[in-house]
Amino acid sequence: TAGKVIKCKAAVCWAAGEPLKIEEVEVAPPRAHEVRIRILYTGICHTDEYTRSGKDPEGVFPVILGHEGGGVVESVGEGVTSVKVGDHVIPLYTAECRECKFCKSGKTNLCGAVRATQGQGLMPDKSVRFTCKGQPIHHFMGTSTFSQYTVVADVSVVAVNPKAPLNRVCLLGCGITTAWGAVVKQPGIKGSSVAVFGCGAIGLGVVATSALVGASRIIAIDTNPAKEEWARKFGATDFINPTKLPEGKKIQDFLVEFTDGGLDYTFDCTGNVHVMRAALEACHKGWGVSTIIGVAAAGQEISTRPFQLVTGRTWRGTAFGGVKGRTEIPGLVEDYLQGKVKIDEYVTHNRTLADINEGFHDMHAGDCIRCIVDM
Ligand code: NAD
Ligand code: AHE
Ligand code: ZN
Numbered sequence: 001t002a003g004k005v006i007k008c009k010a011a012v013c014w015a016a017g018e019p020l021k022i023e024e025v026e027v028a029p030p031r032a033h034e035v036r037i038r039i040l041y042t043g044i045c046h047t048d049e050y051t052r053s054g055k056d057p058e059g060v061f062p063v064i065l066g067h068e069g070g071g072v073v074e075s076v077g078e079g080v081t082s083v084k085v086g087d088h089v090i091p092l093y094t095a096e097c098r099e100c101k102f103c104k105s106g107k108t109n110l111c112g113a114v115r116a117t118q119g120q121g122l123m124p125d126k127s128v129r130f131t132c133k134g135q136p137i138h139h140f141m142g143t144s145t146f147s148q149y150t151v152v153a154d155v156s157v158v159a160v161n162p163k164a165p166l167n168r169v170c171l172l173g174c175g176i177t178t179a180w181g182a183v184v185k186q187p188g189i190k191g192s193s194v195a196v197f198g199c200g201a202i203g204l205g206v207v208a209t210s211a212l213v214g215a216s217r218i219i220a221i222d223t224n225p226a227k228e229e230w231a232r233k234f235g236a237t238d239f240i241n242p243t244k245l246p247e248g249k250k251i252q253d254f255l256v257e258f259t260d261g262g263l264d265y266t267f268d269c270t271g272n273v274h275v276m277r278a279a280l281e282a283c284h285k286g287w288g289v290s291t292i293i294g295v296a297a298a299g300q301e302i303s304t305r306p307f308q309l310v311t312g313r314t315w316r317g318t319a320f321g322g323v324k325g326r327t328e329i330p331g332l333v334e335d336y337l338q339g340k341v342k343i344d345e346y347v348t349h350n351r352t353l354a355d356i357n358e359g360f361h362d363m364h365a366g367d368c369i370r371c372i373v374d375m
Contacts, residue, residue: 009024010025010148013063022356031077041170067144068174073157082154090157180332181328194267195266196236226366293318
């Protein structure tokens with residue numbers, strides 16, 4: 001198949017707010033510094049739903065969504081040296097070129113190599129590799145894992161140990177890695193108190209990793225009472241449902257009293273800007289640090305009294321947990337194989353590509369942590 005156009009099935013989102021449609025698509029061969037991957041499994045992340053729904057200011061349509069995939073390299077373009085045909089790989093929505101200002105700074109995992117075109121739904125040379133019914137189809141997050149074959153930049157993919165099951169380690173393409181990195185790259189969590197707002201895959205991953213690094217107290221917060229059992233299973237010491245507080249009591253005020261002054265560290269894993277404010281204001285005066293992981297809809301803005309920061313609280317955020325994918329994901333795969341990082345525990349639902357829309361419904365039902373789609 002190398003060098004030829006491949007026809008395969010993909011879930012195409014033709015317009016914002018529409019369900020995905022399973023279509024036959026044509027996938028062009030990889031050009032220089034590109035890799036064509038046979039995707040075997042993909043997770044569905046809340047961010048796929050966010051863009052599908054039309055809330056993403058960067059959303060472009062028609063598009064093939066998906067960014068939590070696992071697959072096998074089918075062919076490579078000229079000049080590709082980082083992966084080879086047959087490698088088991090995870091596509092990376094946060095590239096790692098190791099040459100740009102960002103990569104060389106040693107201060108961030110954000111990479112400048114392909115981000116501009118990625119945000120426009122294009123490959124780095126500003127064209128697309130997907131067509132359907134004669135129409136060009138956009139790429140998504142540089143990954144488009146809701147297709148049986150996809151093409152990615154060579155800086156946007158990492159090979160992993162082929163002994164690792166791809167229907168599990170695909171989840172390292174986003175949610176679990178994001179949560180893991182957000183905690184392990186935040187110094188000071190060992191021995192500290194943590195509050196986690198939102199107990200989806202991201203929040204549960206923050207709970208689990210906080211427990212792993214030795215946080216002294218982990219308070220999980222979710223409006224869905226069914227999440228209490230999940231949070232405790234992943235290591236939370238307390239669970240608070242903010243809808244069950246006394247009339248008029250704000251969650252941040254409750255938490256500051258409950259913890260004798262506030263939390264050392266808090267995390268927003270909801271994407272709700274009001275929750276982000278509560279997470280910041282639940283921090284301890286003088287040193288509390290609040291990390292935003294959730295992604296907010298177009299037009300949303302955060303606010304608080306500047307006095308919250310003047311008096312020593314820090315507001316920060318993280319993309320992909322600050323993880324450099326090509327350098328760090330192989331190690332995370334080994335950690336999973338050695339039982340140090342949970343993945344299996346997050347998988348609650350399994351679907352086939354034909355039923356991918358059901359996977360999106362699962363996500364809204366409240367009992368789904370992660371759904372794995374068998375492509
Ligand atoms: P999810 O929908 O599975 O989980 C969100 C949880 O928040 C749910 O359990 C829900 O009940 C709870 N929740 C909703 N409103 C709440 C409120 N007011 N107070 C407390 N809890 C509330 O989503 P997910 O897949 O875990 O993703 C979480 C967020 O993280 C999303 O916004 C997603 O887009 C974002 N995300 C960001 C990154 C990144 O790199 N920054 C990576 C992955 C996901
Ligand atoms: N396109 C949105 C922002 C989306 C966003 O913040 N994405 C996160 C990853 S979410 C994964 O589930 C991220 O990594 N952002 C950094 C980046 O470079 O995109 C918008 O608001 O425009
Ligand atoms: Zn995601």
